[in-house]
Amino acid sequence: MNIIFASAPSQNEFLAELLKKNVRWNCVNAFHMDEYVGLDKDAPQGFGNFLKEKLFTKVSCREVHYLDGNAPDPEKECERYAALLEKYPTDIVCLGIGENTHLAFNDPHAADFNDPKIVKVVALDQHTRLQQLNDGCFANMYEVPTHALTITIPALFKSHYAYAVAPGELKANAIYHTVNSEINEDHPSTILRRHKHAVLFIDEK
16 A cells, blocks of 8 residues: 655644554555755654654554655656656545645645646745744744655545645634635645545544
C-alpha cells in the first residue's frame, strides 16, 4: 500500500491516533507531499523531519521516500520523486487544508487542476508563509522559506482514497470555501468535492 502524508501541526492529533491503530506498516510505502527548499537538512521545520519524528521512527514501513529540498537541482529532484510516485501509485493520501485552501503547497496562484507535472517547484504566497509563522514553526518571516517542492493536485487526486484533516478555528474560513465555493483554482481544496472517495474531518464547532 502506498500512502502520502501531510506534514503540519494540524496533523499532530491524527498521527498520534494513527499510531494506536493496528496498521500493517511493513506493507506501507510512505511519501510526504511537500518540502521546503533550502532549509538545513536537520531543521525540525522540514516536513520530512516532521514525519520522521511523529511517525516514521515509531513504525517500520516497508519503504519511506523523502523529498530533498536541498537537492542541487530542484527540477531533477521533482522528476526523481515523480518517477517514484509513478512506480508506486497512490492508494491513500492523508492531507491537510491550508488557511488559504491550499492542498500540499498548491497555493491559489500555483494550483492547476490539470497540471501536467506530478511534482513541481513553487513560490509560496504570503498567506502560506504567514501561516507557517502563526503555527509556531518559525521565529520570524525572514526564516520562512520562499519556495518549496510539492506534489501537484492531479497527482494527489489519483489516490484511491483522500482523507483531509483540518481542525482548528483558523481553518474555519478554508472549510467554508472547501464546502461551498465554486470548484476552481481560486480555492484549491474545492477539488476534493470531485473525488469519489474523499472524506473531510473537522471539529464539531
